[in-house]
Each structure stands twice: as C-alpha cells, then as structure tokens.
Amino acid sequence: TVENINWHLEQGKEIEDAIMDGARQIVIPATVSLLCICIVFVPMLGLGGVAGYLFRPMGEAVVFALVGSYILSRTLVSTLSRYLLGAQTGHGGSHSHARGPLGRFQHGFETRFENLRAAYRELLRASSSRPRLFIIGFLGAVALSFGLAPFLGRNFFPSVEASQIKLHVRAPTGTRIEETAYLSEKIEQAIDRIVPSSAVASIVDNIGLPISGINIAYGNSGTIGAGDVDILISLQPGEEARAENYVEQLRERLPRLFPGASFAFLPADIVTQILNFGAPAPIDIQIVGAKLNENRSYAEKVFKRVARVPGVADPRIQQAANAPTLNVDVNRALALDVGLTEKDIATSMQDTLAGSIQSAPTFWLNPKNGVSYPIVVQSPQYWMSDLGALKNLPVTAGQAQQIVGGVAAISRAQSNAVVSHYDVQPVIDIYATTHERDLGAVAADIRKIMDDSARDVPKGSRVVLRGQVSTMTAAYEQLYVGLGLAVVLIYLLIVVNFQSWLDPFVIISALPAALAGIVWVLFATHTTLSVPALTGAIMCMGVATANSILVVSFARERMAEGVDAAEAALDAGFTRFRPVSMTALAMIIGMAPMAFSAEQNAPLGRAVIGGLSFATIATLFFVPVVFKLVHSPLRNPRQEPRLEGNARKADVSR
Template sequence: MSWQIYSNQAGRHASDYRGTIIAWRDGAAVRLSDIADVHDGPEDIRTIGLFNGERAVPILISRQPGANIVQVVDALKAQLPALRRAMPPDIHLDVASDRTLTIRASLREVEVTLLIATLLVVLVVSLFLRSWRATLIPAAAVIASLLGTLAAMYLVGFSLDNLSLMALTVATGFVVDDAIVVVENISRHLEAGMRPLQAALAGAREVGFTVLSISLSLVAVFVPLIFMGGIVGRLFREFALTMSIAVMISLIVSLTLTPMLAARVLRTHEREGGVMRAAGAAFDWAQARYARALDWALDNRTAVLVLLAGTVALNIFLIDIAPKGFFPQQDTGGLMGGLRADQSISFTDMQAKLIRITRIVKSDPAVATVVSFAGGSRAGGGFLFATLKNRSERPPAAEVIARLRPKLARVSGVSLFLTPVQDLQIGGRQSNSMYQYVLKADDPDTLKVAGEKLVDALRKHADVLTDVDIDQQDAGADAFVQVERDTAARLGVTMQAVDATLYDAFGQRQVANIYSGLNQYHVVMEAARRFDGSPEALGDVYVPAGTSTAAPPAAGPAAAASASGGGAGGSAIASGSAVSTAAKTMVPLGAFARWSTGSTNAAVNHSDGEPSATIAFNLPPGGSLGAAAALITRTQADLGLPAAVHGAFGGTAKVFKQSIASMPFLILAALLAIYIVLGILYESAIHPLTALSTLPSAGVGAMIALIATGGEFDIIALIGIVLLIGIVKKNAIMIIDFALEAERGGGMAPLAAVREACLLRFRPILMTTMAAALGALPLAIGFGDGAELRRPLGIAIFGGLVASQVLTLLTTPIVYLALDRFRSRKADERHLARHDPPPATGVPA
C-alpha cells in the first residue's frame, strides 16, 4: 500500500509519521514504514495544475455579484506582498491572469473616444455658425448633459462598463442636437439684426416644440429596448436607460442653459477669420446646390416617390442577404481552451500531454502566460487559459489561434479547442467551443450513430465551422470484475469486503485525520503506483476472509498512543478496514473472481429528460453565425436522420436564434412608439408618416456600410439601426414644423411653404446630422481593447446618417406634399358628406 499525507496548511512532512504504530501482531508493533511507502502530496493525485508548463496550484478568484471588479483586483494585489512573506521561500505566488487589464484598457479607449467625439461635435458647430463664441454654447451643453447623465447613473446604481460608456459616447452626438437647433435659430435672428436677448427669447420660443418633438420621439425609440425580455433585454436595458436619461437632460439644458448662454455670449456682429469665411463660402455653395436639387425633386415628384419605394425594397433585400451574427467577436487579450482527450486515456498519459500542450501554447511569441488544469472531476478533459501580450506586440487573437492549431494537432490523443475570451458571454451551456447544437433521441444507441454522422458531415465544412466536437462519451475503458458468489462464500469473503478492498487499492480512500497544533492532515491510502497501471493489477489484490480472535497485548494501545513519529504532538484517528488490530486471512481475488476489459459509456448526458449530445463549434475568421446555423440545419435535413432524432441550438446559439426572430418585432415596436408620440404631439395621423418616411434611406445606408466593412447584422448593429430610427426623423420634424408654421401663420401654399422650410432648415439639419455622424465616427473606426464590440454600432450610425442626409432632404418634402394632398382630399370628402342634401326617398316633399 501507498500512504499519502495531505495537509491543508504548510507544516509537518510525511517523514514525521513513518514511525507511527498502526497495528500489533503477536506482541510486536507493526510500524507504518514497515508496510507502506509514505510521502507528501496532493489529496487527489490524479489532478495536475500548470503555470507556464510548470507544476502549480491555480487559484480562481471571482468577484461577488454587484462588486466593483477593479476595486476587488486592486485589493487583492495589495495583499500579495504580505502573502508572499508568509509563504516558504520555495513557493512562488504569481498573478497568472488579470482580466481587469483589458477592462481598464477598454475604459481608457472609450474615454479617449468620448473626448474625440466631443471635439468633433464642437468643431462642426464652430464651422457652421462661423463664430468661436458660438462654440462655447454646444460645448457647455454637452458637458452639462453628460455630467447630469453620470449623476443620474450614480443615483440609480448604474456602473461604468462597456455598454454604458458606449451609450455615453453615442449620446455625445445626440445631446448636442437640441442645443444646435436652438443656437442656430438664435444665430439666424442675430444675423437678421436682433439684439442678443431678444434673439435668444424669440429663437428658443420658435423651436421649443421642435426640440420637444425630437427629444420625446428619440426617447420613444428606447421604450421597446427598455421593456425587451430575455437575456439580451436585460443586457441592453442599462444602455437604453442611459441614452434616455441623456436625451431628457439635454432637452432641459437646451431650453434653459443654452438660451441663457446665447444671450450672454453671442454678438450681433463678430469679426470672422479666414477659416470662418471659407466655411461660410462652402456652406453657401452647398445650399445653392441643394436648392437646385430640391427644385428638380419638386418638379419630378413621381420619380422621387419611386426612388423612395425602391429604397424600401432595397432595405428588405440587404437585410436578407447580410451575414447574421450575435455579438461581434472581441479580442480581449485572453484565450480560453477546452481539452478533449481519448476516453480511454490514463491520467499518466493525460498529464504528459497536458504539459506538452501547455508548452506549445506558451512558446508562441504572442502569449504571455498560460494556466492549465486536468483531472479531478474533469476526467478525460481539462481547461487552459492563455493571457496574450499587449495588442501592439502581437497580431489579433484569431491569427494567434490559427497558427497554434497545426502545432496542437500534432499532439495525438488530446484536442485543444481555443476561443477568444469575450466580455459578453450569454447562454450558460458549457462546452469546449463557443457555440452549441444539442441533439436528442429516444435511446443512446440511436443518438450515438446520428451524432457521429452529423459531426463527420459538419467537419467537411471548415470554411464555415471550426473546432467541431461532440461530448458523447461512449468508449470509456472499463475492467468488469465478476465474483463467483458460491466460491467467495465458502472462503468466507463477503461482497462488502470485495468492494472495500478494491476501493482501498484504487479509490484513494481517506483513512485517517492527523491533527497538530495548527495543521490538519488527511491520510489517503491506495495501491503503490506500480500496481495501478493496468487491469493485471487485479491479480495482486488480496481480500480478507474471516477474522481471528488474536488480541493485542495490554501495552499495545498505550504504545500506539505514545509512538507518534518525530514527537511532534500529532495524533491519528483511523477508520475503515485498512487499520485494524485483528488478524485476517487474506485470499487472492483470482481465487473466486474473474475480470475482463471492454468499453462503456463514461457518461450519458440528458437534456429535458432525454439522452442528448452537444455538438460544439467555433467560427473561422470572418465567419458568420447565421451561415453556420443554416449549414447545421440543412446538413441534418440532408442526412435523413431517424425521426426519433431531433435537435435544437443551445447556449449562445439558442439566444442568437431567438434574437434573430425578435428583430423585426423590435423594429416595428420602435416605429409604432415614434408614430404614437408624434401623433399625440402633432394631433395628426398624417404628419408622423412624413417623419417615418426618412427611415428607409437610413436603413439602406447602415446595411451598405456594414456589408462594405465586412461586418454582420448582429445585436449591436440592430441597436444602431434602432438609434437611427430616432435620429433621422429629426430632419423631417424640423421641415414639418416650419412648413406648418408658414402655412398657418404666413398663409403660404403647401408647395411654397415646404420649399421655404427645407432651405431655411438646411443648416441645422446639416449641423445635427454631421454632429451625430462625427460623434459615432470614432466608434466606427474602432481602436484599442474591446473596440470590436463598439464598431458595428458606429458603422451603422455613420453609414445610415450619411445616406439619410443625401436622400431625406429630397424625399421628405415630396412625401409631405403627397400626404398633404391626401389629407386635403379626405377633408373635402368629409365636408361634402356633412353639407350634401339627404338622398331622395321617392316621397314628395
């Protein structure tokens, strides 16, 4: 037997217990060292932990829900010096992985992005208003709105994370819209010769309703997101609420702080520099070109309406052909790997292969540290976590994985499936790869055949799927011991003795606890290593049969109590048949039992009460989850699997399918919310349709931008399109408000009124669009850690705003006139119906 001493604290060694008396035989003491090999070691010897290929004990630390992860890590690092001093000099304590490094870097990049977006927005205002004084007002409005938003976030308990900071960055271009509309209208009155105070009062009064309409309709867009169900809804609720808070605070600021600053800061006449004169000339040129294009559109209304209908059709086509995804794959500086070993592999072989795999990964020049673990509850498997160097010192994580794959494939018997660590992980189903497909069947045999056929077919499509793996464990090696019960009974061997002896030899039984002053030791018993390498070791097993009545001498117990080796004050409390004072007759196992080897199910997984197998897969660089999902569904149908076999996506892939199905409803809900809000504000069912007519052009621009940049139509891009719905309708709102005012207050015809409104509001429309687009531009370019998550949002907003700016300035007045004609015709019909004489009844009057 081999006796292994395990301690939960540093202290005495195994040598201290080798002289311990464990039994008496014929009046002589039998010491532990006479019959066993005693050594120090882990309590479970069939586990291994590695750090950079060397033996280690990995310690995984997770924060409590709601705790600040940065503060937790800082507090832990502050304790490291004291912990190192308390440990023996031959034990080294190192930080293997620190996820907050990428979190801190990502937050810094978002802060830089926020600063750049603010500067670009302020620059737009300066160039269009041709006044450095006017620059101060939107800048103050942005700062006040963002500070107010941060204060509100603090009060409601929101944290600064990737999503909330992304919302603040996008909000930079939104919160300035209201201030731009107010400042531009005040500047127009100043240019007409008004004094600053009168211009501020008149300008704010004129656009007050417009600003209110823009803000409330933008908040209405976020209502479906706020009340969206499921995991995705909970994830983006904080984003939507942050945006809503920012917009409402900007509304208050634009109607209070902005006019006050304009009255104090702006001047009727201000000297212009060369840059300002050039900007003014450029705007005059652009406005003249727009006037000519507008006159052409008014003269060719049918062609413009056909163009708008084509834009709607193009939207549907682009959404259909665009690659679909869930979340953009991020490069957070970490790789997570799951290990899949041959089901019959021994722990000795698994240990050697894990060391080899760990050293292969560590040898890559992009890898900083590697932590790996195998054994324990992960029999036949394990995990690996690699921390990459700074982005400036390495290629993207996908390239690192691609160049590691052929090297790792040379290690036979074990497969490592590497995936980049993601900030946003949804699904909850564990597997060796990022996405899962779950097969179910009525019985395990049918499931085994179907799973193998489907996996073999999917592995042929390496351009769509990579790292295809299935978790069926039906080939585990076993040794089946068959006891001849009659023979065992004649020999006095009980089944309980057989079971106990086998577990003593091969089960790492804990047989005693040893207590000293501060430390506690577990005594673990098992057969010596040379006997547990193959089933032939069963031939060396002896089982106790019957007992004798030989008793130890009277001095025995006292001697055992006082003979603790080393005199360190330890005491042993033994239990089980391994420690006994009674002599037993030992019978070889082969005298009454036979054994054979074979294969068996190491584990049978179940899902919803049915036998199941999970097929896990990753995506190649540039791969689409939508294409992978379609391939799996099509392949299963083409294979003609039995009707008893059925499958469904699980984990992240399942949430992806659910989100794809809910995307049309989310967009329709946003449109309906805007229509209701604008209908209430305008007290009309017609004018909101004019505002909504601006959306198809924005959708086309967003989809073209995403496809052109190699992006996907994923959740983040969908959020960008929902934001576009709230942004682009402001162009129509400004045109509608001034056209209605010109009709009602100035007595102008609808055609003249809408033309005047388009030319008069051309400057604020151009300013607000450019401010929002440039606010999203840093997100679209994307740089630094975590930029992949933010990039689709910026691309969708920037592309949609550029396209909508070109098209809506021409389509909005045409739609306004068409709907106005429809409204007038319906009004005339109602008027005639009320004043026409009743129909004749055939009876003379």
C-alpha cells in the same frame, strides 16, 4: 435650441425675444423628438438573457442622458444664451463678428456655409419640381440597397482581437497522463515552429484535469480525463491583430503533425465565453435521451454531416467513447455468505484506489494556525500494477473480511469516458465553431441536417440546437418585434401631436433610407449583421425621426402662415438645414472612433454612421418632397380660418 435662437436673431429680434420665441417654437418638436428616441430604445430594454445584460444598461443610459439633456436645453442653455449670445449681437439683434483669427475663421465659415445652403436650396427646388419621378427613383434606390441584405450574414456578437489563443487537445481515448504530458510537450515544440517566438509571451498547459467543481470553475473546455490538455498561448502586446492568422495556421498544420489527436480552438475572451453560456463552442447540438448507445450511433452520423458543412470548424463529439474500463461483477451469493454487500466492496475499492476522502472525509485541525487539513488514506498506485493486485484488495465490513477476487470477477471492457446530463437527462454534445462564415448561415445548414435526419432519431430521444445560436435567434426576434412596435408607437405619437394621419407618414418616410445606409456600410466594411449593429440601427432611427420632425413641424408652421405646400417644404429644408446637418455630423463624428476600432462595438458605430448619413440625405431631400406631394392636392385646414379672420378684421376697419 441655440441654432433656433440664432435664427431668430438673424431676423432682427432682440436677444430676449429671440430666446423666448426660439425656445417656444421648438418646445413641441423637441418634446416629441425626445419621446420618439426614447420609444425606439424600448426593444433594448425588453431584451432578455445575456443580450439583455449586455445592452439593456446602454439603452437605459441613453434614455436617461436624453432626458437630462432635454431638461438642460429648456433651462440652462436658454439662460446661458442670454449672456453668451447677447455679446455677439448689436442693435436690433444683428450679429457683430468678433475680430481676430477666430472671428475671421467664423466669418469665412459662415460665408461658405451659406453658400452651401444656397446650393442645397437649388438642389431641393430641382428635386421637388418633379416630385413623383424623384420619389420613385429614391425608393427604387432604397429597394435595390435592400437586395444586399442577404449577403451580410448574421452573427450574435462580432469576434474580438484577443491577446490569447486557447487550444484544447484530446489524445486518443485511454491515453495515460504520462503519455499526454509527452504529447503536450511535442505540441508545444510544434507551436514554437509555427508561431514566431517573438510573438509569444507565455504558454501554459493544463494536462489531464478531471471533472470536479474546482476545475470547472477554472475552465470551460469540457475536460473529461487524462487525455485532455488545455494550452493557453499568451501573445505579446501588439500581436492581437495577428491572432486569427496564427489560429488558422495552427488549425491547418497541427492535425497533420499529430494525426491521433483532435484539436479545437476555444474562445479566449470573456465576452464570447459568456455568450456561449460557458460552453466551449457557439454551436451545440444536443442528443437528449436515456438510450446512450443508440444516441451515440446517431450522433456519429450527424457529426460526419456537420463536419462537411462549409464554414464549420473544430467539430467534435464532446463525450469520448470506447474508454478502457474494468467491470467488477460481484457474486452476491458468495458475498452474503461472508457478510458483505456490494456497497462494502465498492467502498473498499474506492478508498484504496481514489482515497478515503470519497467515502469518509476526515480533517485534522491544526491548533496552532486554526487551519483544517484533509486526511486521506490511499494505496500507492504502483501497488495496483495488474489485475492480480486488484483481485487481492482486502474488503472489510465489521467482522467480515475477504479479498475482491474471492467474491467478484474483474473483466476488461469499454464504455463512455463520461456521461453528461442536461435537465437530469443524459446528453451527447456535438460542438462546432465557425470560420470564414457567419453563424446564422452555418446554423441554417445544420438545421437542415437535423430536419433531414429527424426520422433516424432514436425513439424516446430528441435533438436540440443550443449554444449561442439559440440565444442569437431569440435576441433577433425580440429586437425585430420590438422595433416594429416602436415604429407603430412613434407613428401614433406623432398622429396625436400633429392631429394628422399624413404628416407622421411623411416623417417616418426617411427611415427606409436609414436602413439602406446601414446595409450599404455593413456590406462595404465586410461587417456581419449582429446585435450591436441592430442597436446602432435603433439609435439611428431615433435621431432620423427627430430630424424629420424638425423639418415637418416647420413646414406646417409655414403653411399655417398662408404659404403653399411647395414653398413651405422648401423653406423648411433651407431653415432646418443647419440643425439637421449639425445633429447628424456631431453623432457621426462621435461614432467614428468606435467604428474604426477593432472592438466588438465597432458594428454599432458603423451602423450609426451609415444609417445616419443616408437618413440625413432623406430628411433634407426626400421628406420635403414627400411633404409637398402629400399637401399639394389638399386645402390647408389652418389657412382658411386665418384668411376668414383677416377678412372680418378688414370689414370692421372699414
């Protein structure tokens, strides 16, 4: 608005006339631009799942901010221009430059900017002199840029430089908790030798946490028994950038130092944990079915192939097998003879070994403080030192009394340490993360393995790829479909406004250049394609469309005044050079801190900077040339009535 008012002031108009004419001239382009930008954010508003929770508020904030700024530009900005710009104009609306350092700086800037505009006009004139050659060359460069897209890679969300390292250690199945604690101590000593002590703030170990509702709330590592350890390494401030380097060293050296244990690095930041849906890894291959033994054999075959996939790190089968167990086979005939059931025997053993809280929770209320305390009865663990002690456990039920050995036989065996379930059905999980390769490429190789081994899946079972991979795939599909629909809606909206099928095509012709710029910047900065980058692409396309509308609408106005298409396109580019470049530069500068940061939204800023830079070049050069090429063979539909009307007026005057 301000720039257009200034342009009218430069034409010699009074301040009031300049404000009214300037606001009236761009009200339709500004409204259409607002609607176009809001439309491109529709895909974000339709995102579901975790991606929706992360990006839908941002889309809503942008839309509401744009609506508010549009209202202010139509009201407050125009009003303030009367008082602030009026003091800068002299008689006849001409500018009077202020004195002093700021005035000299403004005068020098305006002089250099006008020189830049004059040079741009000559470049545009040269480009439009051979429009077909220029368009073919421009489109060829854009097409070649898209050839870099397959090399970008795909991730759902970029990794963040966290100040913590979370390591999960699993000792050999059946390791007692005392041995696990000793192993944890040795691993800590190895960590001290690998990671400089000056970089470590603290190390916390959680050893042998069994599965329970409370422990699940405190961690997502999937701890299943006494042989599991979670090691949380907190780094000193300023060491975040080196965290990934420390992880690489630990991943390489710890398995060699402790060959009997397995190691897996877990996401330490809350965003990645949310994106993983609480799973300890972004890739989760689930074998679902009731045939646990057959599914286990199939999982081990798939695991060996997955471990060899380039870019896969920390692969493991989550559910440990071959855990030492004791089977208690009850002789039902003997038990019935003494008046006992299998439930009586199981309850008595459970109370003795795990405590009465499991079968008969009892609480004592302290009358002084009102706090309830659980009362648990349990045999001392040192009493249960061998099978003989287990066989001598008393079993009571009413008047019946017996020992376990009198009604049951106890034998040693091996079984799964835990049986996980998903939607009621038993599952076996193969977890894996990525290292030095994007998630999309790794997931594609894993899908090939799943397809190749589909014939070996046990009958009645199925294999499902879950985790962050499935969420990423769904989010990408929603964004791609939504973005395509948004482009179609933008085209139809401009068609209705301009009453033309060709001019909307001219406007959106700058969008391929925006996509090419995004590809170039992501490739140059080694940034993978992600949902934040796609969000930046959406923002960039909205602004690029708005700038193109300004250029094309002005060119149409010039043609309506009787100017030919070539001169109208040249005048539109020259006149709209300042608002287009100013809008793009303001957004690029605003996104620069985000783009150069190490945060998870850095791809968004980089995509906006790259896409808007290329889109601005396309808006200032490609769009005017295409406009000239499209309109040159056609007769101006508005010019003819105007000329006829002028002829009639001339006849009447005669």
